[in-house]
């Protein structure tokens with residue numbers, strides 16, 4: 143090992159080649175290229191091979207990172223890939239969009255000791271891309287069919303991870319989604335420059351080829367009730383995500399040009415698929431030639447800023463209440479926004495949208511969170527006399543998402559929810575309804591793809607145990 147590993151003093155940290163700002167702002171292609179084999183091996187060889195690998199702890203999936211880095215450094219790429227995919231359903235997606243600086247790479251001892259983290263995410267992406275190129279990615283088709291069928295509501299990363307695991311075990315799996323495409327926020331939230339849609343399509347093809355049945359444009363609560371799905375299947379996994387946008391109830395909210403972030407990103411992603419999108423063609427959801435103000439500083443806000451830059455906005459301004467050092471969103475995406483010329487106003491809040499029928503400006507004021515009140519909430523304190531206006535033809539509100547009323551939506555008053563409206567589960571992802579499991583954002587609140595994958599995999603294992611236990615006790619599997 144001594145020859146191959148712990149090379150961090152000899153080998154400098156290197157990321158995969160990054161397209162120049164001037165070039166990448168002209169299109170929606172991914173920002174980073176994929177490592178070639180030699181630099182991937184060299185970067186992997188920097189790993190310290192710690193006795194207690196903090197990267198493994200920092201990764202929500204507890205990937206065996208030091209082991210697959212060592213295999214990569216030794217040129218045993220296929221073995222490295224097999225190990226990396228043993229704990230992660232979509233390593234090529236996580237390698238691209240996990241906020242590694244907060245997870246695996248943020249925990250790397252080399253980062254802590256100022257040598258610069260091993261570039262774990264980029265190596266993970268390299269391994270899976272190489273595996274796809276070489277035909278090493280195993281089929282999800284089961285060796286043996288099992289009796290039992292599972293309904294999955296929501297085709298985002300949580301639903302798809304569960305679907306893959308359950309199909310591999312031999313169950314009949316049906317995925318229901320209200321969208322016309324599979325992938326949830328992977329296709330209709332996260333822009334192409336972070337995650338090329340072909341990467342998602344390649345995975346959904348693999349799932350369909352394994353025999354998973356996708357029911358697209360199928361909304362549970364409209365096309366069927368949860369009770370009907372429970373009747374038809376042996377178990378149900380709810381992974382419907384969070385889609386109720388938070389908005390500031392400000393004067394001028396109803397002006398033309400004030401939009402929700404996700405409506406804007408969905409229109410842009412649909413354009414990326416080559417669709418005719420009327421709200422984009424007529425200019426409503428197209429930032430070209432506009433002064434764009436984005437409210438919020440998190441990942442959704444940065445995706446709006448970086449999309450608007452690529453659409454040819456004249457000026458993009460982000461307004462965020464928190465100080466920059468308090469922000470939880472990706473520092474990398476903020477840096478990309480700065481590269482695109484985005485102006486940031488931290489510790490600032492919007493006070494009003496100005497205009498006559500159509501927004502022309504946002505009035506903002508310097509502000510901060512005050513001390514928590516008796517209810518634990520921190521009030522917003524504005525700084526008197528610090529108001530200013532920012533020109534705006536388009537305002538995008540990216541202030542986070544809450545849960546829809548799932549009990550009413552699904553007609554299931556016995557489904558227990560938290561005060562925030564997210565679904566209550568135990569550590570096996572089981573809800574209060576027998577045979578119904580839940581995971582991803584609808585359980586955690588707005589979270590990350592990697593946590594959705596983790597929940598999907600945990601739920602699949604629990605559903606397997608649940609169905610086996612029922613079959614063993616003689617309860618007939620539901621007819622499809």
Ligand SMILES: Cc1cc2nc3c(=O)[nH]c(=O)nc-3n(C[C@H](O)[C@H](O)[C@H](O)COP(=O)(O)OP(=O)(O)OC[C@H]3O[C@@H](n4cnc5c(N)ncnc54)[C@H](O)[C@@H]3O)c2cc1C
Nearest residue numbers: 296298299300319320326327362382383582583589590591
């Ligand atoms: C703009 C944006 C950028 C993001 N960027 C990142 C990032 O860079 N990295 C990262 O890790 N995370 C990111 N996230 C967060 C990440 O996308 C989510 O945490 C993750 O997608 C949650 O997965 P999920 O499967 O729980 O839900 P979703 O991906 O939201 O999928 C839920 C699916 O359920 C479907 N559905 C909802 N209700 C019904 C119903 N009644 N019937 C049928 N189907 C239904 C929806 O159509 C959707 O397809 C981002 C989020 C947003 C909004």
Ligand code: SF4
Nearest residue numbers: 201236240245246263
């Ligand atoms: S899944 Fe995410 S956190 Fe885990 S190793 Fe990969 S990039 Fe890091």
